[in-house]
Amino acid sequence: MKKIIMHIDMDAFFASIEQNRKPWLRGKPVGVTGNPDGRSVIATASYEARVFGVKSGMPLGTAKRLCPEIILVQSNFDEYIKVSKELINLFCSFSPAVEEFSIDEAFLDLTYVAKDFNEAYKLGSIIKKSVREKFNLACTIGISFNKLLAKMAAKLSKPDGLKMIRYDELQSILEPLPVGKITGIGRKTELALKEKFNVETIGQLQKIPLIELIAVFHTYGKFLYNVSRGIDNSGVITEIDREDAKSIGNSITFDSDTDGLSFIKGILRFLSSRVADRLRRANFYCSFVKVTIRYSNFNTINHGKSIPPTNLDSMVFKTSTELFEESFREGSKVRLLGVSVCGLTKGIDLSLYDDKSLKKEGKVLLAMDDIRTRFGFDKVNYGSTKLSNKPSSVNPPHCANVKDLS
Numbered sequence: 001m002k003k004i005i006m007h008i009d010m011d012a013f014f015a016s017i018e019q020n021r022k023p024w025l026r027g028k029p030v031g032v033t034g035n036p037d038g039r040s041v042i043a044t045a046s047y048e049a050r051v052f053g054v055k056s057g058m059p060l061g062t063a064k065r066l067c068p069e070i071i072l073v074q075s076n077f078d079e080y081i082k083v084s085k086e087l088i089n090l091f092c093s094f095s096p097a098v099e100e101f102s103i104d105e106a107f108l109d110l111t112y113v114a115k116d117f118n119e120a121y122k123l124g125s126i127i128k129k130s131v132r133e134k135f136n137l138a139c140t141i142g143i144s145f146n147k148l149l150a151k152m153a154a155k156l157s158k159p160d161g162l163k164m165i166r167y168d169e170l171q172s173i174l175e176p177l178p179v180g181k182i183t184g185i186g187r188k189t190e191l192a193l194k195e196k197f198n199v200e201t202i203g204q205l206q207k208i209p210l211i212e213l214i215a216v217f218h219t220y221g222k223f224l225y226n227v228s229r230g231i232d233n234s235g236v237i238t239e240i241d242r243e244d245a246k247s248i249g250n251s252i253t254f255d256s257d258t259d260g261l262s263f264i265k266g267i268l269r270f271l272s273s274r275v276a277d278r279l280r281r282a283n284f285y286c287s288f289v290k291v292t293i294r295y296s297n298f299n300t301i302n303h304g305k306s307i308p309p310t311n312l313d314s315m316v317f318k319t320s321t322e323l324f325e326e327s328f329r330e331g332s333k334v335r336l337l338g339v340s341v342c343g344l345t346k347g348i349d350l351s352l353y354d355d356k357s358l359k360k361e362g363k364v365l366l367a368m369d370d371i372r373t374r375f376g377f378d379k380v381n382y383g384s385t386k387l388s389n390k391p392s393s394v395n396p397p398h399c400a401n402v403k404d405l406s
């Protein structure tokens with residue numbers, strides 16, 4: 001059965017709330033500033049300011065140069081969080097399965113709510129109207145048969161839009177689009193695709209064989225292959241799913257925010273090993289992996305997916321890397337990273353793995369677990385897990401703490 005998924009993304013969220021709080025800002029170019037860490041960049045800009053090229057993450061000086069009339073307003077996070085929660089409550093009255101994806105985005109599973117796409121579209125109009133009436137805010141809604149395409153539909157119809165991507169029009173919509181229109185493909189990947197394969201559009205990306213993408217981009221190559229075809233099997237994760245699922249997780253808050261990808265990958269490997277180690281100790285296997293990314297502005301993204309039951313470091317690491325790559329906002333700095341697993345089942349015999357290398361890894365891990373029990377977690381790791389100059393340190397460098405999430 002094909003799913004019907006809706007993605008809702010508020011338009012110029014912080015700026016629109018400020019325009020409601022201070023009505024004289026309406027219709028004016030507004031930039032919301034001020035991160036909790038005191039760095040001066042534009043968090044977001046009203047669409048009136050975007051006409052001049054002002055965007056999120058831009059230094060204030062650049063914004064003022066591009067748009068001298070811009071009115072800068074200090075951010076009020078408590079207010080944005082309050083509105084965000086109220087919006088989620090409203091969305092919950094339209095679907096039993098709502099995923100709070102970020103402070104101003106949600107996914108709704110409408111598979112059992114709307115009989116077909118036309119009905120989902122009507123529901124989209126009703127939701128837009130309710131949001132306008134109750135909050136005096138505009139949002140953009142995308143509808144399709146998975147999360148990736150629903151988000152893309154919204155991205156293609158910003159601002160104040162409502163758009164569907166149906167199965168039969170998928171290819172004609174995807175083919176001519178620049179690769180950057182896919183969530184998860186940022187500027188760096190765009191440049192790499194141009195340089196390595198002379199690829200600029202999604203249609204051109206579809207022509208590159210999987211093996212060649214993997215040779216250049218490793219696990220991320222598979223993601224590129226799938227998303228260029230609109231493939232995404234991730235589900236809408238509701239609060240009840242989160243609460244019901246017993247989970248095991250670890251997170252790290254960095255001393256200083258970072259965008260160093262090789263460092264981040266090292267941390268993901270470390271967190272994945274730690275989580276898998278805890279799974280094995282409890283004699284559990286997991287079938288769902290989730291990555292949490294908190295950016296320097298405290299905006300927090302959770303992204304997860306189902307996998308075949310595993311308790312292996314490599315499988316948790318591979319999945320968490322894919323999830324990170326799919327959701328990382330290039331150009332942003334990361335404050336906290338978390339890896340957690342759920343969908344826990346009690347032990348499965350190692351012999352269930354038909355893949356020889358996985359069986360071997362299972363045996364190596366048993367030996368590593370033994371050493372970790374006797375000498376501490378950080379004494380033994382894979383060669384490529386470069387966490388610290390000092391092998392005996394408890395925390396990786398630049399990390400304030402390593403926290404058990406559960």
Ligand code: TTP
Pocket residue numbers: 009010011012013014015042043044045056057103104158159297299332
């Ligand atoms: P977005 O949904 O990316 O941006 P937006 O809602 O302002 O504009 P639109 O969706 O119409 O393009 O982000 C939601 C909020 O998150 C945004 O209002 C401010 C905050 N934010 C930052 O603080 N820094 C950033 O780099 C980005 C992209 C967003």
Ligand code: MG
Pocket residue numbers: 009010011012013104
């Ligand atoms: Mg938004």
